[in-house]
Amino acid sequence: MSLPPGFLDELRNRVSISSVVGRKVTWDMRKSNQAKGDFWAPCPFHQEKTASFHVDDRKGFYYCFGCHAKGDALTFLRETDNMSFMEAVEVLARDAGLPMPERDPRAAEKADHLSELAEVTEAAVRFFRMQLSTSAASGARDYLKGRGLAQSALDRFEIGYAPDARQALWTALTNAGVAGDKIIEAGLCAKPDDGGAPYDRMRGRIIFPIRDARGRCIGFGGRALSPNARAKYLNSPETPLFDKGRALYNLGPARSACGKGKPLIVAEGYMDVIALAEAGFEGAVAPLGTAITEDQLRLMWRVSPEPVIALDGDAAGLRAGFRLIDLALPLLGPEQSLRFCPLPEKMDPDDILRQGGTPAMSKLVDGAVPLVQLLWQRETEGQVFDSPERRAALDKRLRAALAKIADPGLRGHYTDEIKRLRSEFLRPARREWSGRPATGRFAPPAKPLSATRSTRLASAPDNAIAEAMREELIIATLLCHPALVSEFESDLDRLTCHDPALAQLCAALLDGDTPDDAQTAELLTLPHVAIAPPVRSSDAGFVRLCLRDEFAKYFARDGLTAELRDAVEDMGDLADEGVTFRLARAAEARNSSERARLTDSTDLGEDRAALSSELQRLIESEVWVKRKK
Template identity: 40%
Template sequence: MALSPQWLDELRMRTSLSAVVGRTLRLTKAGREFKACCPFHNEKTPSFYVNDEKGFYHCFGCEAHGDAIRWLTDQRGLPFMDAVKELAAEAGMEVPVPDPQAARRAEQRASLHDVTAAAQDWFESNLRGADGVQARSYLGRRGFSEATVREFGFGYAPEDRQALKRALGRFEEPMLIEAGMRIMVEDKEPYDRFRSRLMLPIHDTRGRVIAFGGRILDSEANPNAPKYLNSPDTPLFDKGRTLYNLHRAAPAARQSGRMIVVEGYMDAIALANAGIREAVAPLGTALTENQIELLWRQVERPILCFDGDKAGQRAAMRAISRALPMLRPAHSLVIVRLPTGMDPDDVIRDQGVGAIEQLLAQPASLLDTLWDFEKAASPLNSPEDKAGLKARLLDHVDSIQHPDIRALYKRELLERFSAYAFPPRPPREFRPRSEWQKGGFKPPAPSLSPEARDSLTRAMAGGARDSLTRAVIAGLVKFPDQILRHEDALSDLARRDQNVGPALDSLLEAAETLDLSTQSTISLERGLPAPPAKTLFAFLDEGIDPGDAREDLAEAVSLLVERPALESALAEATARFERDPEGSIADQGRLRERLLALNERLKRFGRRKAAADGESDT
């Protein structure tokens, strides 16, 4: 019976490995993993670990390694299909019925593996022979050691269009074409795909050769030929589901705790040649969702290491765009940008392996990279430009599927945008009190324009939506030295609430001209409507200590600013119910809880005042 790799991957994803292993082995929690003494060799100190997120077990003592299926076959001795059936029954999956066509395809794949293995042997022998002089010279210039050349299986494909056909004559032509080794065109004889190229085998996760990549050696003689050429997709090879060098990098990543993604396979080999063995590369395409999942099975935050030029920036952004919808707790990407015009090999050659290690040790977060890229994407000289930046950032946020991560990204990016688009006003120049008092001169109190007085009058007389807003405005007039203390919060509220925005803007403008050293006040000329005689807000009482009044006023400002922000977020969460019902309901619940807590704080505010009035009455 032939089981597809996709079906087996689904089975592994639905299986809790620790539950399977824990039936016959006592496991102890160790961070995000489980540990135990290895059942495959005698040991007193546990070196056997089970990782549910990555779906494998590993012993650092005897190197035993495998997934849930391997555990049942190796530890319990079950035949492969019996192990699969047992796990499928527990996972609620139907085992595919025998399919004669699938069986034939499986046999064909096995035959195609024979083709690629034979081609690899032939390429390697060519590199060692007389035809491989130019290729060996190129490898020498790149500084690749003999051990690296052997480990990565470098080979050479000669110029002759029929050379591989003659060398692999035991395989039929259709098989060579299906394996991607030959090209068939109408009305012409098929010919070898790879010619006059340095060859590299591409392996699956089991270490079997499934495809090839070839680098041209004489670009002047072939100016129109691509610099790198990969095998096409075949029954063995799907470039969107394959990462170059993963079968070597995965064990190294388990030791180092990191996985590095570079742009091309020569970059991965250059890092391995320098001793950094946990590097992989996509194969001529942007990083795909399947490849990101492969990476997350190894580490939680793979390091994307891209060239510092514009092409490298675009590659990083394409990867980020693919990853954003997939983000989940503790799983993300981090990004290293190399110096402009340099690839990993250039950095190692010019600055040594220590320089690349230093860069890898200080990657930028996905969020930082997203912010930096979009901020630099176009000029930001006008309000329209800045609004475009905000729209681009929110488009990225909207693509995130996980509700908590989406909310956190939105909050962080909007805070950065606000700090950039609405920078704080410059600090006022300090003027010593003595300068104002020379000759008995006392600076006049700043007065409000008629328009400013009118806006404050409307807000105090009922234009503000509630007593809290009116009380805060009255408190700021009473204690104008507190206006600039709360400048950021008041500016944000002015943008949100058009009813009190003009009044708050007037106060902020007037406060900038205050001389606090002389306890200057705001001149109201005609005055403002007085707050109610009976008010819940102690900071408006005449007899209250000024220090206590200022602290109560600060809390009132906090309550005033937080409420519209929560109400706006609640309205937004409600509006997206149709496209994201689960996330909308969860966000609405959290926001309503915060609103209830805020209202309770308001009630405590009133109870404090009532208690204080009761004490004064007695």
């Protein structure tokens, strides 16, 4: 049975060789580097105790430095399980979720035909390269020299020139014995509808050969020298060899460079890629004059789990980045994402390298922001959120975007990050309560009471202040009892900490750094902190119980707020029983969280009842308002 062209390549791209080999060996994790796709293990083909068997996940090959066994995933299955070639293909296809192709007796014939077309395009590469050294190409050479390209770069990227003549390529290839129908099928020439003589598609242009991952020339890109040309850049038409939506310029060399640890940088055009590669960024590729497609995105992820998108720093480049977000969100996973390199306005990578050299570009690449940052920028840039309606519209857009993420774990992390960004963006200025102005980073209450912390919570002006006070109490308790930080590290990491000074103290606790003495002293002098039993207690068990209680209240209130907001929005024009049930369950969860483990105060019970009553009134008012609408 013959397999269709590209089937085996698709199979190898979908199934990592490490997953196949890993069923038979135990990896030496001290020697392996999973992040780089570099795996070592004792060889399964001969008896040994040392890890001399090497698997390169990115290149898809294995090699044993002891017995010299080598091959790809198909070879490994055939050697270890004594499979035939087609049996190994069927096993990999099943793992990849690919259906086996129908038996096609003409498959070999099709493969031979594509090889013949590739020979025609290779002949065209040689013709264009020779033309670059002729007198007719002096303008092209001047342009390339002005762009800073040395002869080594011209040779490396096989840059050529298409003469400004109607049949220069056609004549050269047909005189060399190439069949005219193959020249036309390869997209090099076109035949007029009126039946006239075929003519060259590329004329008066600098030529950039486009090769696939296997190194075959599948098409060409051409840059016009005349300012009056219809299109500045022109690509080969769609052919049996060339599908521009599934190809990337400089893919083969970039894949090799990324296998050696270079970042995959996605630029906009041919000259950007060449400039980046010449400056040491060999992992540079470019889509072929169109917006990035899903196939191109998947192709990038096969090369690198986190490509850096470096589109031009103009409005068109920013729009392209925003469109790419919607394309990428449903495809994101824990091991495949994107970063965006914000280029200065009206500049491309070539401009940056000319002005600042490699260090300037390296700084931009290192500062590339994650996709979630660009998503937030897209939804908020240039807008004002000074009303509840505008903020609700923002929340709705963000929820719709996050709902596209298929992986539930990743969607949860995106939700947390968007929540953090929203909190910082929409955070009101910390209130100065009436009676006395705020002094310092932490604002003290205007009328300190001699009551407990919970009584202060119940009588606080609003939920934001109450939550801020709870955050302050938690941080202060852990500052006084640092031995408990490791026990509550995951909970501490989830605190919002709206106050910047409090966030710094929280970060210091998480990182194991020494907190700022002045900030710590100021926090501990706050009345609601100073009177708190866990801050003053030396009983570690008692402090532990208090912290668990405070964290439970904090996260329950936070979850209730989100649930209430989402449920009310989901009600539409009429609140049904399902939504009312959700609200009741949210209230029940809140009430449960407020049943503190420490019940040593009558005031505590009264305040808890007040909070529950207040919550019930809030829910009833929200439902009533929605029903009235």
